[in-house]
Amino acid sequence: MEQLKEGKSIINVRDLNLFYGEKQALFGVDLAIHEKEVTALIGPSGCGKSTFLRTLNRMNDLIDGVKITGDIVINHEDIYKTNDVIKLRTKVGMVFQKPNLFPMSIYDNVAYGPRMQGIKNKKELNNIVEESLRSAAIWDEVKDRLKTSALGLSGGQQQRVCIARAIAMKPDIILMDEPTSALDPISTLKIEELITNMKEDYTIVIVTHNMQQAARVSDKTAFFLNGEIVEYDDTDNIFSTPQDQRTEDYVTGRFG
Numbered sequence: 001m002e003q004l005k006e007g008k009s010i011i012n013v014r015d016l017n018l019f020y021g022e023k024q025a026l027f028g029v030d031l032a033i034h035e036k037e038v039t040a041l042i043g044p045s046g047c048g049k050s051t052f053l054r055t056l057n058r059m060n061d062l063i064d065g066v067k068i069t070g071d072i073v074i075n076h077e078d079i080y081k082t083n084d085v086i087k088l089r090t091k092v093g094m095v096f097q098k099p100n101l102f103p104m105s106i107y108d109n110v111a112y113g114p115r116m117q118g119i120k121n122k123k124e125l126n127n128i129v130e131e132s133l134r135s136a137a138i139w140d141e142v143k144d145r146l147k148t149s150a151l152g153l154s155g156g157q158q159q160r161v162c163i164a165r166a167i168a169m170k171p172d173i174i175l176m177d178e179p180t181s182a183l184d185p186i187s188t189l190k191i192e193e194l195i196t197n198m199k200e201d202y203t204i205v206i207v208t209h210n211m212q213q214a215a216r217v218s219d220k221t222a223f224f225l226n227g228e229i230v231e232y233d234d235t236d237n238i239f240s241t242p243q244d245q246r247t248e249d250y251v252t253g254r255f256g
Contacts, residue, residue, distance in 0.1 A: 010035040010172065010203050011056065016070035018051060018060065025051050027227045029070070033220075038195060038204045040214035040235065043224035043250070049207045052224065053175050056205065057092040058085050075172065090117070093166030097178040099158035101165075106133075106153070107146040109161055113169040128168050135201075136164035137194045156187025163194065167202075174198070176206040180213065192217050211251060215239050223247045 011033035018026040026048050033039050041049040051060065058079060060066045072079050079088055090113075101109050110129045119125060129146070133139040138160040142153070150161055159179060166174050176195070180188040195204055195217045208214050214221055214235065221238040223230045223246075231238060231247045242248045249255055 008035045009033060010075060011205075012071075012073045013055075014071045014073075016052075016055065016068070016072060018048075018055060019065075019067040020063070021065040025227050026055075029229055031222060031229060031232060033203065033205060035203050036199055036201070037219040038199050038206060038217050040218035040221045041205065041207045041224060042209075042211060042214050042221055044255070045209070047224040048227040049224050050177050051227075053177055053205060053207050056173070056175055057089050057094055059094065061085065090169050091171050092173045092175060093169055093171035095159070095162050095166055095174065095176045095179050098182050099155060099162050101150040101158055101161060103149065103151055105147045106142050106150045106161060109150045110164050110168050113165065117169075129164075132164040132168040133161070135167045135198070136160045137190065137197070138164065154187070156183050156190060159183060159187070159191060160194065163191075163198075171202065173203045173205065176204065178207050178209060181209065188213075211239075223250060225250070 009032035011031070013029055013031040016026055016029040017024065029052060041053060043049050054060045055068065055072060056074070056079075060068070068080060074088075074092065082088065102112065104112075107129055110132050111125045114125060114128050119128070130139060133142060138157060141157060142161070150158065153161065163174070180191050183191065192213060195206065198204060199219075206218065218235045220232065221235045222232040223238065225246060231242060231244045233243070238247060239251050242251060
């Protein structure tokens with residue numbers, strides 16, 4: 001797949017295997033993810049998409065009995081050979097399936113990460129909060145209620161505040177695990193527009209069950225099946241001229 005050699009890869013995964021105890025969940029995954037692009041991970045439930053996504057910021061470290069072999073190099077650093085997981089998760093932000101805001105104000109949710117990094121200056125925090133909420137396309141909706149509880153927002157608004165909270169940490173990469181699956185169609189569209197705009201500044205990796213969404217927002221698509229990558233290519237090619245029959249069967253709805 002020659003076209004995948006263009007551009008600069010920021011994430012390089014080589015021969016990645018992951019085990020939950022005795023059960024193997026990922027098998028020999030190789031993937032180069034390019035900077036400032038959107039890469040979609042598609043495949044049926046239980047095929048390893050979210051498990052793989054969570055290896056990219058070591059979220060699987062939190063699960064007992066997980067063993068990983070192989071290499072994941074992000075920005076020239078092997079992330080499983082570093083002890084600084086906090087720094088890694090600063091550079092590789094995460095947005096989950098369901099909004100997971102803290103029970104505090106909108107302002108404090110977005111300022112939480114910068115404060116943890118030692119930023120105390122009120123003016124600097126104000127700027128970070130405003131810039132992050134603007135980048136997440138929600139500033140105009142919340143600017144007059146920053147001190148009210150973030151939990152009072154609609155689901156779609158909460159998810160955009162979660163994205164603002166990730167942006168506030170100034171990451172290079174943002175991981176999104178089915179970020180619109182709990183949202184209505186209008187909120188989903190807003191998040192998709194946001195993802196398209198965000199790739200000017202961030203590398204985005206998104207797990208999605210929605211193939212139309214993958215086709216709309218991503219530059220590259222990786223098709224996972226039974227813990228392996230069957231095919232990885234430009235999104236247009238995956239959906240119009242897949243090279244593997246299993247990919248074609250999946251994207252045309254014959255299974256999954």
